[in-house]
Amino acid sequence: MGALKKNCPPEFQLTDQVATIVEKNVRDVFLSMFNLEAETGKPRFEQDHVNQGDVSGTVGMVQEEMEGTLTVSFPKRTIYNILAQIYNREFTSVDQSVKEGVGELTNVIYSMIKRGLNETGYDFKMAIPDIIVGDNHQIFKIQTGPTLVLPFVLSGEAFEVSITIRGGVRPKNRH
Amino acid sequence: MGLDPQSRVLIVDDFELMRTMLKRALGAFGFTNFTEAADSNVADQLMVEATVTRRPFSLVFLDWNLPGSTGYDLLCKWRGNPRLAELAIIMVTSESDREKVQAALKAGANDYICKPISIDKLKEKLEAVGLGKVRSA
Structure with missing residues (x-):
């Protein structure tokens, strides 16, 4: 991925x-x-984004001199439909399978994004996701910063992935 | 190695979602005989029981990150046991760090698979550990 490294931005920016x-x-x-x-959907950049959903997974994006958060927020219907296909049963409440499912999905999504970003010269580390549960909950960041918001639709149901950063660093391979 | 789809398979992962998905995916290749463990202590206990009762596992999918001791610790322990020499172990992880891959292979893992696990990737790994031609998904 040498060619990509040459084109890395000087700091991690959204x-x-x-x-x-x-x-x-x-x-x-x-x-x-x-x-x-x-x-x-169309990606958008917001300054003071507030995540909303019924079940969310959030994980710190850890890299030297940078703090960031990846959040995956699902309405209940969306995550119920996804998991029903795997477990072959109907979900009607946010039980342990739903919480764990969102946790593992957040984990895998972050690991894939981390891999993609690190191929461009960054050095993000793995971290452990947290799960937030509550009907139409909101997640406010203590230190707000720019947020990249990506809306998705899966089998007709919406969910959202966002990255909020609070700093910036140079990619490890940039001179 | 001569693995057969009827062989006993142990799936070690702390997440029910991943265990269920792996079972479904392996089912597409004809596997039906699964045992699950959500942590390394249970997995190790199951391995001891399987050895004592002479109903050995043939294949293990071992998640790297587990509560308590890691999948890597378990890999090292099992590879130190000559009675488990025939056991095929595929390490599973959400990370693809080269150092981890090398460490796992050096410690005796037969292969290494990164999440998310697709059918194609799984087929490739099953063939790599000796299944040869598996039934198509």
């Missing part, structure tokens, strides 16, 4: 390139794991 990496890897996760095609 660019169209990052949006493309996030979009591609989220789509790949759902295709590989569930054989489902996720449709992507």
Whole structure:
């Protein structure tokens, strides 16, 4: 991936390139794991984004001199439909399987995005996701910063992936 | 190695979703005989029981990140046991760090698979550990 490294941005910024990496890897996760095609809405950049959903997974994006958060927020209907295809049963409440399912999905989505970003010269590390449960909950960041928001539709149901950053660093391979 | 789709398969992963998905995917290749463990202690206990009762596992999918000791620790322990020499172990992880891959292979893992696990990737790994031609998904 040497060619990509030469084109790395000087700092981690929420660019169209990052949006493309996030979009591609989220789509790949759902295709590989569930054989489902996720449709992507238009990415947008917001300054004070508040995540909303019924079940969300959030994970710190850890890299030297940078703090960031990846959040995957599902309405209940969306995650119920996804998991019903795997477990062959109907979901009517946010039980342990739903919480764990969102946790593992967040974990896999972050690992794929991390891999994609690190191929462009960054050095993100794995971290452990947290799960937030509550009907139409909102997630406010203590230190707000720019947020990349990517809306997706899966089998007619919406969900959202977002990255909020609070700093910037140079890619490890950039001179 | 001569693995057969009727062989006993142990799936070690702390997430029910991944265990269920792996079972479904392996089912597409004809596997039906699954045992699951959500942590390394249970997995190790199951391995001891399988050895004692002479109903050995033939194939293990071993997640790297587990509560308690890691999948890598378990890999090292099992590879130190000559009675498990025939056991095929595929390490599973959400990370693709080269160092981890090399460490797992050096410690005796037969192969290594990164999440998310697709049918195509799984088929490739099953063939790599000795299944040869598996039934198509």
